[in-house]
Amino acid sequence: EAGVAQSPRYKIIEKRQSVAFWCNPISGHATLYWYQQILGQGPKLLIQFQNNGVVDDSQLPKDRFSAERLKGVDSTLKIQPAKLEDSAVYLCASSSRTGPDTQYFGPGTRLTVL
Amino acid sequence: QKEVEQDPGPLSVPEGAIVSLNCTYSNSAFQYFMWYRQYSRKGPELLMYTYSSGNKEDGRFTAQVDKSSKYISLFIRDSQPSDSATYLCAMIAYSSASKIIFGSGTRLSIRP
Incomplete structure (x- = not known):
């Protein structure tokens, strides 16, 4: 079974520029998550999708971050404009059901904002 | 106060040692x-999980939960x-x- 795919793996941008990340979840997984992991910290949930509907986006900075999951499969996370403090690894995870043992993480996209 | 506290380390032990990792909440x-x-x-990849209090063992790994102290541990044997x-x-909170x-x-870090 293929895992969660993410691209690009690395991205370097200047502050105030825009950037987009892509995630392809495990086939058949209805739930998709985007996390932000700042260096030295644990992952923090940004947004959770169930199919193509948003379940939880309470920690998404909506003035600059947006995410969509068209057709309930792939998802993109966008930052516009980026700030220095957005430098982090952006992790995508997917699951087929709720529970403590169900989320599978992708390798992440490492963003550096200069 | 953070909901979950964990010592960032780094922790360096020799190969074969028992490792103890802890969190409070x-x-x-x-x-x-x-x-x-x-x-x-x-x-991240899931190693193991426990529900409520108690111990759980999986090979060289043992997870312990003490809800009365709000303290959890992971032990690694023969590192x-x-x-x-x-x-x-x-x-995870039950309600969420x-x-x-x-x-x-x-x-x-495990030193050979």
């Missing part, structure tokens, strides 16, 4: 307690260089289904 609503392992430039990674504790709250992670 403040939210008494947490019911599920997990440990994730994260290798450099990889996503190997391949165990070198960052270990993240994580918790799958929303995971992570600790900041402990960097572990």
